[in-house]
Amino acid sequence: MDAGPADRASPEARGCGYTVDGPHSRRGDGSEPTFLGTPPVPGQRPEDLLVQVARGNQDAFAALYEHIAGPVLGIVRSVLRDPAQSEEVAQEVLVEVWRTAARFRPDKGGALAWVLTIAHRRAVDRVRSAQAATDREHKAALLDQTPAYDEVSEAVDHRLEREHVRRCLQALTRTQRESVVLAYYRGLTYREVAELLAVPLGTVKARMRDGLIRMRDCLGVTA
Amino acid sequence: MSGADLHMLAGAYALGALEADERAAFEEHLADCEACAVEVAEFQATSARLAQAVAETPPTAMKQQVLRRVAEVRQEPPHVELPAPRVPSAPARARRGARFALAASLAAAVALGGVAAWQYSRAQDAHQQAQQAQAETAQIAAVLSAPDAHAVVGAVGGAGQGGHATVVTSHSENKAVFLTPGLPELPSGKTYQLWFNDAGVMRPAGLVAPGASDQTILLKGPLAQAEGMGITVEPVGGSLHPTTAPIALMPFPAA
Numbered sequence: 001m002d003a004g005p006a007d008r009a010s011p012e013a014r015g016c017g018y019t020v021d022g023p024h025s026r027r028g029d030g031s032e033p034t035f036l037g038t039p040p041v042p043g044q045r046p047e048d049l050l051v052q053v054a055r056g057n058q059d060a061f062a063a064l065y066e067h068i069a070g071p072v073l074g075i076v077r078s079v080l081r082d083p084a085q086s087e088e089v090a091q092e093v094l095v096e097v098w099r100t101a102a103r104f105r106p107d108k109g110g111a112l113a114w115v116l117t118i119a120h121r122r123a124v125d126r127v128r129s130a131q132a133a134t135d136r137e138h139k140a141a142l143l144d145q146t147p148a149y150d151e152v153s154e155a156v157d158h159r160l161e162r163e164h165v166r167r168c169l170q171a172l173t174r175t176q177r178e179s180v181v182l183a184y185y186r187g188l189t190y191r192e193v194a195e196l197l198a199v200p201l202g203t204v205k206a207r208m209r210d211g212l213i214r215m216r217d218c219l220g221v222t223a
Numbered sequence: 224m225s226g227a228d229l230h231m232l233a234g235a236y237a238l239g240a241l242e243a244d245e246r247a248a249f250e251e252h253l254a255d256c257e258a259c260a261v262e263v264a265e266f267q268a269t270s271a272r273l274a275q276a277v278a279e280t281p282p283t284a285m286k287q288q289v290l291r292r293v294a295e296v297r298q299e300p301p302h303v304e305l306p307a308p309r310v311p312s313a314p315a316r317a318r319r320g321a322r323f324a325l326a327a328s329l330a331a332a333v334a335l336g337g338v339a340a341w342q343y344s345r346a347q348d349a350h351q352q353a354q355q356a357q358a359e360t361a362q363i364a365a366v367l368s369a370p371d372a373h374a375v376v377g378a379v380g381g382a383g384q385g386g387h388a389t390v391v392t393s394h395s396e397n398k399a400v401f402l403t404p405g406l407p408e409l410p411s412g413k414t415y416q417l418w419f420n421d422a423g424v425m426r427p428a429g430l431v432a433p434g435a436s437d438q439t440i441l442l443k444g445p446l447a448q449a450e451g452m453g454i455t456v457e458p459v460g461g462s463l464h465p466t467t468a469p470i471a472l473m474p475f476p477a478a
């Protein structure tokens with residue numbers, strides 16, 4: 001079900017100039033991984049705001065909220081599905097950002113990546129703890145490949161970004177795309193993904209990594 | 224799990240697809256693997272884009288609710304490592320096998336890693352500086368934890384000034400690290416400069432940042448056959464050769 005060798009990048013390949021130079025690749029154009037259509041104001045980049053938040057600046061937090069609340073709610077909702085529970089978890093995540101802002105290390109990556117890693121982790125924690133009690137429901141439902149971005153209202157600000165990500169996802173091989181979508185948008189572990197797709201664990205690990213390499217290059221992401 | 228196996232988990236990690244125990248193992252690996260850290264940072268930035276693509280406009284009431292909660296939640300203080308225990312001021316003497324003290328110094332050195340980048344800061348931009356600091360921190364850690372690490376403690380400056388310093392050498396790492404809880408303050412226009420003593424010839428080994436108290440400095444250049452190190456007071460910017468008598472000379476243990 002997979003494409004050939006192009007689907008597999010060894011860990012070393014990256015250092016040897018391996019890139020997926022697809023039609024949408026725009027790596028290195030310096031695009032900001034923030035909302036398109038919102039030009040960054042000096043001193044108002046999420047990274048700068050988060051550093052100020054760490055010093056207890058509530059105004060900076062209110063400004064940061066505008067950058068992060070939408071994506072936080074979006075990814076939490078994508079994983080949890082239930083709207084009320086999603087809003088509750090999103091609020092907890094935003095308060096956690098305030099509380100733990102001093103842990104943010106600007107040299108280790110961007111503010112949005114830091115915040116959204118927390119958001120995804122909290123959503124997944126919630127799902128997995130709920131699932132520890134009841135067995136996982138219908139796996140068939142999880143096989144529904146419709147990514148969550150088809151189901152949410154399209155705010156103008158996010159439409160271009162959404163289109164861009166969608167195009168890049170479509171450029172992945174099927175297993176890469178399913179692995180990435182099931183893990184990130186549905187909150188499954190790679191073991192669950194392997195079981196669901198009936199492929200070996202090692203294959204899923206590799207596809208997740210290859211898929212992210214292609215997405216990274218297609219989206220022009222730099223850390 | 225081997226390093227290569229762990230490395231393959233970078234994708235699953237950035238997608239939040241690891242179980243808690245694997246996540247912890249991977250994060251441990253991440254701390255020692257610079258290549259992985261770069262890849263993971265890029266992958267996490269990529270996942271962040273996936274999240275932005277499903278961004279939803281939150282209910283307007285949510286902002287007020289969050290801001291109200293935030294006003295009542297105490298923030299975690301910044302994480303600060305405690306400085307290394309003060310070494311007693313004493314005549315220069317070799318201390319062998321002071322593993323415990325070295326481990327404590329290691330913690331302090333990691334916390335103070337940024338300090339070591341000072342001497343490069345003028346020439347390099349912030350990004351390079353951060354990388355430099357990381358590389359130096361790693362090198363400092365390597366020296367302090369080397370199996371052949373030796374520490375020498377020496378008094379610095381005249382009696383009553385109370386400065387002291389420790390120098391840790393490792394021949395396997397071919398480097399030396401200078402640690403001091405603080406040197407006597409200097410008049411403006413002056414700086415402390417460190418030297419390797421190559422059989423009586425002083426080889427420049429870097430400057431000490433002014434003002435800062437706790438200092439952990441990776442000496443510039445290889446340890447090589449240096450017999451010891453010295454500290455002199457020099458004009459700001461340093462000198463090619465010592466222009467004043469050393470305020471301290473610390474012999475290294477033989478290789």
